Amino acid sequence: MTVTQNTAVAIEAEEDPTRSDFCSAEPPRPPRPDGRDAYTISEVVAFTGLTAHTLRWYERIGLMPHVDRSHTGQRRYTNRDLEWLDLVGKLRLTGMPVADMVRYAELVRGGEETYGERYELLAATRRDVLERMAQLRDTLAVLDRKIGFYADAGHRPA
Amino acid sequence: MTVTQNTAVAIEAEEDPTRSDFCSAEPPRPPRPDGRDAYTISEVVAFTGLTAHTLRWYERIGLMPHVDRSHTGQRRYTNRDLEWLDLVGKLRLTGMPVADMVRYAELVRGGEETYGERYELLAATRRDVLERMAQLRDTLAVLDRKIGFYADAGHRPA
DNA sequence: TAGAACCTTGGAGCGCACTCGAAGCAAGCG
């Protein structure tokens, strides 16, 4: 419940850096739209709802592509990083294991030769998502039946 | 992935014991359709895909309403129990915490006075399910865009 | 009636995804 305060879209920025505003019908992230593309960790905490601990942990396990540092070694996140975090957040909500997301991050770091593998990974994830949605539909039907039962029972009790 | 080999419906059996075949358009559970309404734990393992360990653990934490025993103390599950386990499986797939399911089990044991609370709990769960489905739809859209990108890139590479 | 297979219990252990703590460096402010 404390996970996604943000709703910005994660776009193909990591695939094609030349068109970072591609498909930006929905403005990806208005905060600091100026040139100041260097957020502190606490700003990212405010944007994403993640904790600073978690952000640092993501980096340790290889889930962040690469985070810039200030001249004194402090993290400076770019809009690119925020978009990546948004994608990670979405994938996390699908139940994708962190290890798989790390794998994807590695592929992204691996450059264009990994396009095929990335495609496969995302396609598999897509299948998972569809399956989960079907399960949820099933469950919703059961819930609705039970809820209907209790509603009826409540209207004419004893 | 090792979770739901079964697809039987969990019906209102616990709410209204007099109509255990209510709404059984889809036959709830054909195995042993005879009077032998007393499955061993290993049979339940085969039906549900859960492990015996997990079944015993469910009972310990109060997630099973009550399981009969043979004269020598071994568990004997009824069709009612199987239906309950099916509901639990569905709720688990929605991400509902086990503690909440235990709460629901307690309400069921509490009898008709708890109908209102059960309604509230299920209604809240329903809201969660809808929210999750919306999140999944979002994620699916992002995945589709990315997958489309990689598919195009794959068709005309280098 | 022997042996294999299966069941019982309580408690310990595991994997995942964080979550926190401690010790220390750096920046900004009255």
Add this chain to the structure above:
DNA sequence: CGCTTGCTTCGAGTGCGCTCCAAGGTTCTA
């Protein structure tokens, strides 16, 4: 100058949902 706030690192701790173990009793098949 001292103080507060925020950042750094690494490693240990937490909560959840199982998962497994040991030691023993039971049930089934031949």
